[in-house]
Amino acid sequence: GQQVMQIPQYQHVQEGEDFTTYCNSSTTLSNIQWYKQRPGGHPVFLIQLVKSGEVKKQKRLTFQFGEAKKNSSLHITATQTTDVGTYFCAGPVTGGGNKLTFGTGTQLKVEL
């Protein structure tokens, strides 16, 4: 079945360092969404990418969708303690109608 893997699984950084998480799908995705889940909270939608090679920015966050639409990345510049949480990518299940498959997630910890 379709698999969506994320690396790394965990990342500890010092405040001010950059952070990147990578999302890789076993199948081509029509679109990809990114979510952030704070500790003890629920996933919150960040952004959606649709076009091959698309790049979107939200302040210190940069999202990319690969040319082959099978991978994506989220880069955070100069991390802050408020960036702490788990970041998930999610994509539509191939032939699965309105189901989203979530990636395995990357847990980010930021130390002062």
Added chain:
Amino acid sequence: NAGVTQTPKFRILKIGQSMTLQCTQDMNHNYMYWYRQDPGMGLKLIYYSVGAGITDKGEVPNGYNVSRSTTEDFPLRLELAAPSQTSVYFCASLATIMSPLHFGNGTRLTVT
């Protein structure tokens, strides 16, 4: 708007007991989903619904049942609770597959 509301927030069950996790949304979304999230893990789809009267299985449906009698409500039923069902359960809804998922705050269930 309240968005997606889940009740209860916490519950402890004994092995073999049954319960219903409630989920309601006030956004008139046709698509609703139940996910479970084990500690430190990603989200796994249990059941989903594309509209009132229509439900379908996700990745991990065993031990659960759902119903969708109205657009607003999508309850999840656990019959004969088992320790393996200890998890955080999230209900979510969306308008279309190109829209973001709106999550409830989750129900933390422990089966002992």
